[in-house]
Amino acid sequence: MHDVTPDIVTMAKQIGNGFPLAAVVCKKEIADCMNKATFTTYGGNPVAMAAGREVLKVIEEEGLQENCERMGRLFMSGLHDLKERHEAIGDVRGAGLMIGIEVVTDKFTKTPDQKMFEAVFERTKEYGLLMGKGGRYGTVMRIQ
Structure with missing residues (x-):
């Protein structure tokens, strides 16, 4: 849309379809700088992660981004x-x-x-x- 490739993208809300889930997507060199001691209250919640995986699967399989x-x-x-x-x-x-x-x-x-x-x-x-x-x-x- 704007012909720009971001270094970092954050997303929440829709990715978990109502479940507490968020994500940070970044370039490898940025991810490599992250401190391994990072902590999050909801980190690794298996139900939220399963919901997020299914949401992403539906978005891809049904071409929702292109349709949008x-x-x-x-x-x-x-x-x-x-x-x-x-x-x-x-x-x-x-x-x-x-x-x-x-x-x-x-x-x-x-x-x-x-x-x-x-x-x-x-x-x-x-x-x-x-x-x-x-x-x-x-x-x-x-x-x-």
Whole structure:
């Protein structure tokens, strides 16, 4: 996406699908510097590790990462079309299927519109959509 290869990647939450599990993935030269006396409360929990292994297996076997990228591009394209047609959408941003839609009074000044945000936020529930609130003023619809 950004054509960058990181030295260290951390991940949690989804990797254990609700079980207490996190991971640090890094280059060998960094891993070799780690102190062997590192301790963690949940380290080696066999149930969490089994869950994590199965989550990674499903992600790979079902091509979920590729699907997320493909669907994210399609979704973002549609949201950018909506932004062009609606004054209340100040910005659409995100990557994959982690997207934010900024609700504003005017797309040029990008003044946050709390009243419109609340109305849209509540209305989405009627359609079975659960959105999150984000942004500095709490007027960014978070889709994850």
